[in-house]
Amino acid sequence: MIIKSAEILCVGTEILIGDIVNTNAAYISAQLSELGISQYYQSAIGDNSERLEHCIKQALSRCDLLIITGGLGPTYDDLTKETVAKLAGVRMVTHKPSLERIKSFFESRNLTMTGNNAKQAMMPVGATVFENSCGTAPGMALEISASRFDDGSEDIYHAAESSVRTIILLPGPPHEMKAMFEDQVKPYLATRSDEILLSKNIMLFGISESAAEYVLSDMMLMSSNPTIAPYCGDGEVRLRVTARAKTPEVCEKKCAKAIEQILHTSVSDYFYGINTSxxxxxxxxxxxxxxxxxxxxxxxxxxxxxxxxxxxxxxxxxxxxxxxxxxxxxxxxxxxxxxxxxxxxxxxxxxxxxxxxxxxxxxxxxxxxxxxxxxxxxxxxxxxxxxxxxxxxxxxxxxxxxxxxxxxxxxxxxxxxxxxxxxxxxxxxxxxxxxxxxxxxxxxxxxxxxxxxxxxxxxxxxxxx
Amino acid sequence: MIIKSAEILCVGTEILIGDIVNTNAAYISAQLSELGISQYYQSAIGDNSERLEHCIKQALSRCDLLIITGGLGPTYDDLTKETVAKLAGVRMVTHKPSLERIKSFFESRNLTMTGNNAKQAMMPVGATVFENSCGTAPGMALEISASRFDDGSEDIYHAAESSVRTIILLPGPPHEMKAMFEDQVKPYLATRSDEILLSKNIMLFGISESAAEYVLSDMMLMSSNPTIAPYCGDGEVRLRVTARAKTPEVCEKKCAKAIEQILHTSVSDYFYGINTSxxxxxxxxxxxxxxxxxxxxxxxxxxxxxxxxxxxxxxxxxxxxxxxxxxxxxxxxxxxxxxxxxxxxxxxxxxxxxxxxxxxxxxxxxxxxxxxxxxxxxxxxxxxxxxxxxxxxxxxxxxxxxxxxxxxxxxxxxxxxxxxxxxxxxxxxxxxxxxxxxxxxxxxxxxxxxxxxxxxxxxxxxxxx
Known part of the structure; x- marks a missing residue:
């Protein structure tokens, strides 16, 4: 099964009241881009089961893969896993290796494990479980037949490609989520994408974004593979060159050629390196x-x-x-x-x-x-x-x-x-x-x-x- | 007209490919929380007119106020204003003070103003224009009759309170957006909310989030006004105490009482200050x-x-x-x-x-x-x-x-x-x-x-x- 399009849904009231910046969405987006998986929507909602269910249904009607972060914790307002299991129509059972891991997590810290922590080891039947190397909540991937969501709704803008949809659940704390994504989710997804994206960042200092854009505007408009996009921040300009191909080698070649062209223009006066700081x-x-x-x-x-x-x-x-x-x-x-x-x-x-x-x-x-x-x-x-x-x-x-x-x-x-x-x-x-x-x-x-x-x-x- | 609920929609492909972290959403969320305006959804989409129109309609079916950031620039892919005007069924006209400001922005920097910059001064008829003190794109607020969006859709979870909906458009660059929000949007919204929220942060160092939660769990569950919520980051725990009332004075009193109670518990050993670092x-x-x-x-x-x-x-x-x-x-x-x-x-x-x-x-x-x-x-x-x-x-x-x-x-x-x-x-x-x-x-x-x-x-x- 090939995944073409994805959506990200971040669950947590702390996002909606502005108490934390949603860095998870940016991280996962960048990772999906590298894997060649497109995205059209990102959303965040609070810890509310009804809205969660609504958002999951809507997302699955328009993409192949839905990645949800947050709501895997031990407390009463952590509802993500339960909601997904209900939608998929499967039971929750204890995943023994996770239970053992959670137990030893508490033991190694001399802490008492309370009943609600055992809840974190409950998993929908059929899920692929991702270990959490930095915390207690495991993640998971679950494949669901599209027929469960095909309600003929009108807002199917980007109909998914396949008849099976994948939901991936990841913990909310960024360091737990990142470690899990890097070690387990990336390999899981890499086999489900037929092309990869590869980006190189041309780093410039001393030129404004608009000046860089002015010099390169024709090149940017005419390029489609690789694409060239300027980003600025803290006085620097980053030109992101992104190639799409079946293999990293072909991507590398495409990028190298574009970089050479760009550095033949006057922006080279401001150039200090590729993929560096x-x-x-x-x-x-x-x-x-x-x-x-x-x-x-x-x-x-x-x-x-x-x-x-x-x-x-x-x-x-x-x-x-x-x-x-x-x-x-x-x-x-x-x-x-x-x-x-x-x-x-x-x-x-x-x-x-x-x-x-x-x-x-x-x-x-x-x-x-x-x-x-x-x-x-x-x-x-x-x-x-x-x-x-x-x-x-x-x-x-x-x-x-x-x-x-x-x-x-x-x-x-x-x-x-x-x-x-x-x-x-x-x-x-x-x-x-x-x-x-x-x-x-x-x-x-x-x-x-x-x-x-x-x-x-x-x-x-x-x-x- | 009183605004009870809001949604935030951030427009920009750079968000979806993970090239920037969406700090705008967090900033606006925090500001809306302070103004006592609730949020249930946040979303991000790319620079695509069709999806933008779809998202605006959906959001307006479930909230009183929609705040959109991004897409106000001079280039072909900046479509937010045009899409909103089309939905509202109003023409776009040149807003002369904005055109003058843009002209002098370019003059003062000895730069040539191109035709597409004049596009930034076009505004939907009836809009309240917000000046941009840090850049060229002005923002705006537009009120639209709800009848234009009432399509009987089933996903009206949080039906808006009023028959008029407000759309606010803000520029994407965070420093432009923040200055505009602080100086112009906040006063505009303050008159449209009947209660305010006020938060105090109790800062703790040396205690884990779960330990703090363990000590305060009863207090957190029983409190509704003010609410008490723990957040952790970089080894610190922040307890956010949030009161809701008609006046800042009443909020202050409610917070002070809760803070006193919290500092009577064992977390006081880890306390180092209120609203500080x-x-x-x-x-x-x-x-x-x-x-x-x-x-x-x-x-x-x-x-x-x-x-x-x-x-x-x-x-x-x-x-x-x-x-x-x-x-x-x-x-x-x-x-x-x-x-x-x-x-x-x-x-x-x-x-x-x-x-x-x-x-x-x-x-x-x-x-x-x-x-x-x-x-x-x-x-x-x-x-x-x-x-x-x-x-x-x-x-x-x-x-x-x-x-x-x-x-x-x-x-x-x-x-x-x-x-x-x-x-x-x-x-x-x-x-x-x-x-x-x-x-x-x-x-x-x-x-x-x-x-x-x-x-x-x-x-x-x-x-x-």
Missing amino acids: LEKAVVTEACKLGLHVTTAESCTGGLTAGAITAVPGSSAVFDGGVVTYSNDMKKKLLGVRDETLRDFGAVSPETAGEMALGALELTGADISVSVTGIAGPGGGSEEKPVGLVYIAVASKAGLTNHPSHPVLCHPSASVCSHFTSDNTDITVLRCQFSDSRERVRTLSVKSALAALLSALRLAGTRKKH | LEKAVVTEACKLGLHVTTAESCTGGLTAGAITAVPGSSAVFDGGVVTYSNDMKKKLLGVRDETLRDFGAVSPETAGEMALGALELTGADISVSVTGIAGPGGGSEEKPVGLVYIAVASKAGLTNHPSHPVLCHPSASVCSHFTSDNTDITVLRCQFSDSRERVRTLSVKSALAALLSALRLAGTRKKH
């Missing part, structure tokens, strides 16, 4: 060159270091960094001069430069990046408004050799000074961000990472010569 | 006591400092901190001894203690917290598995006076040593987290903040005596 690109590049990097942060307060160290293996190129929030710390840890702070202030190209220089000296790294700015909401002035941020990159002399400018920078940014001091090259960027404190900090981190990456790439070019 | 509580407590805090981080790589500095005003109590990822940096910046690293390793109570001590000396703060651990995925051993993390809090002698243990710690954590060194009290916690690198780091940051907060609260108690 700025922090991963920084760590990869530094590893390749055998160079150590460091950070000196004021307004970003440790988040740049936090991003770099999020990358497994970053310890090979990052020994440490400092957060110098007050002027005193900038002087004490980084050797920023009293006169500099007095004459130009903490948020100035001069201070940024001395911070970057100090960080090199303090840590012995090859390249450093510093960030100082006004994250807001308070602290701005007419001369130095909220969102003004200076970013400096310092590197041992000759390593980057006065780059004319870092290649990758936010559209609002420009190079405001270069200088050499104590055998060190320093380049300072001036950025003006807008929006909230959170966003100013996020864009500052991204810009700092991009500046660091640009310096590393330049160092790589120099090394070759 | 660990980092906000740390900054608030430190400000109150006039004490400075600092951080020395290894496996969390700057994220603890990043969390503290996310709080506006944190500069009053946080001067800076260090990220010491390598052993060399631990020695150089924090004075961790060679012998300690050699005999006990970087991930040990001894190293954590010396890191916290070194951070106090380096920064001159009153209380410091250090974190060292194995975040994974590599680097673990049988003796020191991935997820093993030591957290130390050091404070000037007498300030916290050998706390028997920090009050707030993750269920997996326990105090493994106290000692006094150089007039400093040091307490070390041993934590064993599981799951991914990201989650180990997140739980480590939360635990470090909780340990810091516990020390501050103890210092506050001492100060009073």
Whole structure:
């Protein structure tokens, strides 16, 4: 049986009152896309048996596969399994391996298992059970004959392909759901799709989404396999290239060709990698060159270091960094001069430069990046408004050799000074961000990472010569 | 006209292929909850006119208010406004103030306005237009007589209360949508609801959700106004107390009474504040006591400092901190001894203690917290598995006076040593987290903040005596 179309239904009152963001739907959608299974509808409802039954019937009238998350818990308002069994017209029986697993889950934690936990081991007859490696509620898949749902309803927009419909039930907690999907549901579904989708993400920094779209609009409109779609977030643009074919190899080839075409356009000036992030690109590049990097942060307060160290293996190129929030710390840890702070202030190209220089000296790294700015909401002035941020990159002399400018920078940014001091090259960027404190900090981190990456790439070019 | 029930429909293929997480739905749900407007369904569909029309009709058959996000852009696949106008049976006309705003948006950015941008200023006759302060697409509200949708369909589960239905269209980009909702939609809706909801969040750290539920189950089952609901995430439990009444004052009173009852139970051992976060509580407590805090981080790589500095005003109590990822940096910046690293390793109570001590000396703060651990995925051993993390809090002698243990710690954590060194009290916690690198780091940051907060609260108690 081949599954062509799917729907996702997320059950939980906490979604409807806005208490949680429905990340499960996005995760499952992305997974289904990769498996080549289309979706036309997604829904969320509360913990209500009547509405659940209605939604399941409606979904099964228009798709081959319905994935439901949530409502598998032990309490009275967890109704999903019971509702599905009723619709399928099958009994619920105890699934012994699940009961054993639940028992040992409680035993290993020295907890008392209450009666309602045993309810979690009850499964509709005929279900394929998915083990829960992170919690107590098992998941399941159940195939149901379409005749049970064919009520001649008018809203069958996308009639399912087959005479059998599949319902998959997954637990609501995202980490339980993801582990189950990855380990068990994906292999289960992979055999039920006749084509696969494969996506590659072309990562750009320093160009707006509309500018990228302008450059590529003809290419995007004319492409159907692979498709090209731009997405933006936090100052970055991601071009998603998606190919559909019978095998991964054919998909790879189709993607590679499209990527080559795209990188022949002017967006290549903003390109930093495929399927990566700025922090991963920084760590990869530094590893390749055998160079150590460091950070000196004021307004970003440790988040740049936090991003770099999020990358497994970053310890090979990052020994440490400092957060110098007050002027005193900038002087004490980084050797920023009293006169500099007095004459130009903490948020100035001069201070940024001395911070970057100090960080090199303090840590012995090859390249450093510093960030100082006004994250807001308070602290701005007419001369130095909220969102003004200076970013400096310092590197041992000759390593980057006065780059004319870092290649990758936010559209609002420009190079405001270069200088050499104590055998060190320093380049300072001036950025003006807008929006909230959170966003100013996020864009500052991204810009700092991009500046660091640009310096590393330049160092790589120099090394070759 | 009073609005009792609403539905949210998010339009955009990027949602269905899992390329973005639908945060708009969660935001609007939370806002509607506050306004006392109930929801029973949420859906998402792609950029498809036929399905859009079907979903609008279905939604209007079962609610008073339908909020649609997305599809207001300038391109061919943005169809929401046109579809709604067609359903309402009204013409589209140019809304001149919107056209002027769009023109000046382009002029101020020195960009050429193309013809399709003018399309964004077209509005259905009779619509209330909402200005877009962050982008080009205006939003709108339109009231439609219910008779246009009453097709006798069977799936009218929650028949709307009134004979007039309201459709609100909002732009898809979250920052545009939020600004518009906050400034214009909320006041528009506030006059159309006869009761309000008000929620207070009781924040707990160190207790599992099931344990909290066990303690409070009777209270939760018996409460209807206010309701009490537990939510968990990243090792924290949030108890949401929600009251419904005609005025905020009555809501406040109802909530206060329930909170008092809850804090009379054993969950109060894990309580750290109302409507706050660990980092906000740390900054608030430190400000109150006039004490400075600092951080020395290894496996969390700057994220603890990043969390503290996310709080506006944190500069009053946080001067800076260090990220010491390598052993060399631990020695150089924090004075961790060679012998300690050699005999006990970087991930040990001894190293954590010396890191916290070194951070106090380096920064001159009153209380410091250090974190060292194995975040994974590599680097673990049988003796020191991935997820093993030591957290130390050091404070000037007498300030916290050998706390028997920090009050707030993750269920997996326990105090493994106290000692006094150089007039400093040091307490070390041993934590064993599981799951991914990201989650180990997140739980480590939360635990470090909780340990810091516990020390501050103890210092506050001492100060009073």
